[in-house]
Amino acid sequence: MAREHLMEIARKVYRSYGFTPIDTPTLEYSEILLGKGSDETDKQLFRFRDQGDRDVAMRFDLTIPFARFAAQHIGKLGTPFKRYHIGQVWRAEKPQKGRYREFIQCDFDTIGTDANASDIETLLVIHDLMEAIGFERFTIRINHRQLLNGLLEKLGVIENSVGLLRALDKLTKIGRDKVLREMVESVGVTSESAEQVLNFAEIEGTPAKILSQVETLLDGNERGQLGVEKLRELFQVCQIAGIAENRIALDVSIARGLDYYTGTIYETFLTDLPGIGSVCSGGRYDNLAGLFTKEKLPGVGASLGLDRLLAAMEELGLVDSASTPAQVLVAMFDKGRVGEYLSIGRKLRAAGIATEVYPQAKKIQNQFKYANRKGFRAIVLAGPDEFEKGVWTVKDLESGDQVEVPGTELAKHLQQLLGEQGIQASE
Amino acid sequence: MAREHLMEIARKVYRSYGFTPIDTPTLEYSEILLGKGSDETDKQLFRFRDQGDRDVAMRFDLTIPFARFAAQHIGKLGTPFKRYHIGQVWRAEKPQKGRYREFIQCDFDTIGTDANASDIETLLVIHDLMEAIGFERFTIRINHRQLLNGLLEKLGVIENSVGLLRALDKLTKIGRDKVLREMVESVGVTSESAEQVLNFAEIEGTPAKILSQVETLLDGNERGQLGVEKLRELFQVCQIAGIAENRIALDVSIARGLDYYTGTIYETFLTDLPGIGSVCSGGRYDNLAGLFTKEKLPGVGASLGLDRLLAAMEELGLVDSASTPAQVLVAMFDKGRVGEYLSIGRKLRAAGIATEVYPQAKKIQNQFKYANRKGFRAIVLAGPDEFEKGVWTVKDLESGDQVEVPGTELAKHLQQLLGEQGIQASE
Numbered sequence: 104m105a106r107e108h109l110m111e112i113a114r115k116v117y118r119s120y121g122f123t124p125i126d127t128p129t130l131e132y133s134e135i136l137l138g139k140g141s142d143e144t145d146k147q148l149f150r151f152r153d154q155g156d157r158d159v160a161m162r163f164d165l166t167i168p169f170a171r172f173a174a175q176h177i178g179k180l181g182t183p184f185k186r187y188h189i190g191q192v193w194r195a196e197k198p199q200k201g202r203y204r205e206f207i208q209c210d211f212d213t214i215g216t217d218a219n220a221s222d223i224e225t226l227l228v229i230h231d232l233m234e235a236i237g238f239e240r241f242t243i244r245i246n247h248r249q250l251l252n253g254l255l256e257k258l259g260v261i262e263n264s265v266g267l268l269r270a271l272d273k274l275t276k277i278g279r280d281k282v283l284r285e286m287v288e289s290v291g292v293t294s295e296s297a298e299q300v301l302n303f304a305e306i307e308g309t310p311a312k313i314l315s316q317v318e319t320l321l322d323g324n325e326r327g328q329l330g331v332e333k334l335r336e337l338f339q340v341c342q343i344a345g346i347a348e349n350r351i352a353l354d355v356s357i358a359r360g361l362d363y364y365t366g367t368i369y370e371t372f373l374t375d376l377p378g379i380g381s382v383c384s385g386g387r388y389d390n391l392a393g394l395f396t397k398e399k400l401p402g403v404g405a406s407l408g409l410d411r412l413l414a415a416m417e418e419l420g421l422v423d424s425a426s427t428p429a430q431v432l433v434a435m436f437d438k439g440r441v442g443e444y445l446s447i448g449r450k451l452r453a454a455g456i457a458t459e460v461y462p463q464a465k466k467i468q469n470q471f472k473y474a475n476r477k478g479f480r481a482i483v484l485a486g487p488d489e490f491e492k493g494v495w496t497v498k499d500l501e502s503g504d505q506v507e508v509p510g511t512e513l514a515k516h517l518q519q520l521l522g523e524q525g526i527q528a529s530e
Numbered sequence: 531m532a533r534e535h536l537m538e539i540a541r542k543v544y545r546s547y548g549f550t551p552i553d554t555p556t557l558e559y560s561e562i563l564l565g566k567g568s569d570e571t572d573k574q575l576f577r578f579r580d581q582g583d584r585d586v587a588m589r590f591d592l593t594i595p596f597a598r599f600a601a602q603h604i605g606k607l608g609t610p611f612k613r614y615h616i617g618q619v620w621r622a623e624k625p626q627k628g629r630y631r632e633f634i635q636c637d638f639d640t641i642g643t644d645a646n647a648s649d650i651e652t653l654l655v656i657h658d659l660m661e662a663i664g665f666e667r668f669t670i671r672i673n674h675r676q677l678l679n680g681l682l683e684k685l686g687v688i689e690n691s692v693g694l695l696r697a698l699d700k701l702t703k704i705g706r707d708k709v710l711r712e713m714v715e716s717v718g719v720t721s722e723s724a725e726q727v728l729n730f731a732e733i734e735g736t737p738a739k740i741l742s743q744v745e746t747l748l749d750g751n752e753r754g755q756l757g758v759e760k761l762r763e764l765f766q767v768c769q770i771a772g773i774a775e776n777r778i779a780l781d782v783s784i785a786r787g788l789d790y791y792t793g794t795i796y797e798t799f800l801t802d803l804p805g806i807g808s809v810c811s812g813g814r815y816d817n818l819a820g821l822f823t824k825e826k827l828p829g830v831g832a833s834l835g836l837d838r839l840l841a842a843m844e845e846l847g848l849v850d851s852a853s854t855p856a857q858v859l860v861a862m863f864d865k866g867r868v869g870e871y872l873s874i875g876r877k878l879r880a881a882g883i884a885t886e887v888y889p890q891a892k893k894i895q896n897q898f899k900y901a902n903r904k905g906f907r908a909i910v911l912a913g914p915d916e917f918e919k920g921v922w923t924v925k926d927l928e929s930g931d932q933v934e935v936p937g938t939e940l941a942k943h944l945q946q947l948l949g950e951q952g953i954q955a956s957e
Contacts, residue, residue: 426550
């Protein structure tokens with residue numbers, strides 16, 4: 104229930120921004136999925152020959168299938184094209200905490216435009232998504248790949264960028280000294296350059312302050328200045344759009360997606376559970392489908408880490424323990440009145456109240472036990488007395504209060520008892 | 531979009547009755563899936579050995595995984611247990627119209643009870659589901675396996691039931707004479723028995739009339755009388771619950787699910803497209819998980835044929851042609867005003883209006899073309915004049931009307947323009 108609820112929120116938020124749902128087949132030709140992938144990817148594929156002796160495999164992410172799909176259909180779809188895709192992916196790896204052989208990805212992307220407005224919108228989507236899920240305390244950390252690239256270019260160490268960024272990525276894990284040593288000893292840059300990269304990555308403050316420092320340091324470097332401009336616009340627009348300042352931060356040390364991302368980068372952390380890592384990440388890329396088409400498809404997007412977020416919500420006690428999507432249980436007292444019990448269920452549903460009718464006239468204690476175990480909020484009862492009086496007995500399982508309510512007022516009474524939350528949950 | 535919309539309706543209806551969502555893994559051990567299955571099933575499996583040399587296969591329906599799941603967890607879940615499962619299944623068969631290698635099933639079941647109330651509720655769920663999807667003209671055809679079985683028992687030909695029912699199943703396709711010949715020549719019953727089976731299957735009329743005729747014919751046969759009683763209660767309750775009479779019919783000739791169903795059977799036909807076959811079918815079974823547990827798990831359920839229904843809706847012109855889930859496009863006129871455009875988008879979304887913001891300040895004609903192609907209902911525009919006056923120009927792309935609206939009244943104006951439907955769609 105909790106997972107389905109999260110997916111529903113994601114769908115709703117994505118759609119509210121005009122992202123269209125797509126789905127692609129689970130099985131793709133293995134050569135499509137392997138692409139330029141490393142050996143490691145190869146090993147993680149559930150790959151086999153089907154009845155037609157085709158070499159196929161189950162998709163291991165939603166990005167490569169999207170690239171294949173976009174390359175095939177973009178002429179018909181037109182650009183910009185905004186899609187979301189919520190679907191399972193499969194990886195033949197050893198299951199462990201937070202890593203599963205089958206899990207759900209929730210991706211959204213805008214392709215066919217390099218406009219910064221789409222980068223900013225991606226941030227707004229992440230923000231609205233987190234808020235819609237119910238989080239108040241989170242920070243979206245933002246960076247732009249061209250800031251660090253600009254610095255490396257200026258320092259004349261751009262050829263070492265992969266090694267330097269990989270070392271930098273370990274900053275919080277292994278500390279400054281070890282990163283510095285790795286940059287000098289393994290990557291092979293001067294300790295002065297390494298020091299400057301680290302100093303740069305450690306700049307802190309408000310986005311405006313960081314950007315003006317960075318601008319000075321990158322003076323004369325074109326790609327770096329371009330990154331600064333785009334980020335400046337992003338933070339200005341967020342201010343105009345009323346995004347709370349503590350929800351977004353500029354972090355010039357983030358270097359995620361080394362090979363893939365080329366512009367803005369996003370990571371999202373829960374203030375109350377930062378250790379779980381980013382729950383929604385993404386970025387801008389230059390070309391989605393280079394393997395499949397000559398048409399250049401730049402884009403920007405992000406992915407909600409559904410299962411990780413769910414684990415976090417469980418840890419934070421944010422997952423409802425009820426195991427029924429209905430709030431009200433109609434007990435079955437008299438097996439000769441099945442029609443009345445099923446009818447009242449229909450009437451309550453028509454009033455927006457999800458209602459289950461117990462199917463058998465078992466002992467009433469058993470039906471109460473069932474209701475409590477499943478987490479129903481209220482139980483609705485009628486025996487001979489009630490039917491004669493034209494009333495229903497309503498027991499609030501939370502407070503224990505029990506009242507008799509005329510049949511005509513039952514829906515209204517329950518709506519009040521359940522409050523807005525109950526009605527929304529049933530919608 | 532249409533498929534996702536159908537799934538959402540199914541989820542909402544299932545949940546309103548207290549069915550809980552479950553999901554099971556795509557891959558199961560092949561021996562689980564093969565069970566007592568025939569060779570044909572074997573051939574349709576996407577089956578392979580995984581990295582751990584396990585013989586696994588992709589599920590080909592949601593029933594066997596549910597049986598395995600229920601056998602494993604029913605002690606913890608308790609009974610009655612109501613679940614729905616909307617998920618992909620895979621069959622390695624030749625794709626053709628209405629048959630796909632990957633398609634979605636939407637199952638719901640109540641297990642652990644043999645109460646007739648659950649059979650009746652299953653019918654109500656199908657009814658509400660069809661209505662919620664938007665169908666007015668449909669008929670749910672109902673039968674009970676024990677009527678025909680009772681007759682065969684009374685005629686002393688119960689050992690021939692599989693052959694007789696299989697022949698009977700062809701009645702509408704090959705006609706009375708050929709069915710009669712098959713019963714006599716292939717199945718090997720007397721022509722008198724065959725005649726009586728056919729006469730029985732051809733009884734028509736209101737449920738009450740059919741049931742009283744059937745009751746007479748089955749006089750003295752216990753299992754047949756039990757079936758009559760259960761159906762009589764079903765139709766009585768439907769009347770109490772206010773189900774329109776033309777939406778349900780008793781059809782004593784239906785014999786679906788030969789090996790599996792043991793009680794009530796359901797098939798659902800669209801009045802305007804009967805040829806497409808049943809779009810929602812199911813029935814009661816004696817024991818879900820006999821292969822996996824000694825605990826007897828009787829149950830009743832049905833499955834919405836999502837892809838078939840979608841094909842029917844397309845044929846009936848019931849599928850919206852718009853390819854965007856948003857109704858409003860905010861055009862980008864001035865690239866210096868990205869903040870204003872993105873902000874108005876946020877304000878409209880907060881008012882429940884799904885809104886896309888065009889990301890680039892391209893020629894306004896191109897943005898209109900985009901809006902028309904995607905099927906937006908309205909476009910919202912502002913250039914220097916509008917910003918100075920504090921207004922937005924709203925163009926209704928359906929009527930062509932264009933008006934200026936103050937920023938503070940924009941959401942209200944669009945809500946009225948889009949009407950209730952637009953707002954609901956965005957929710």
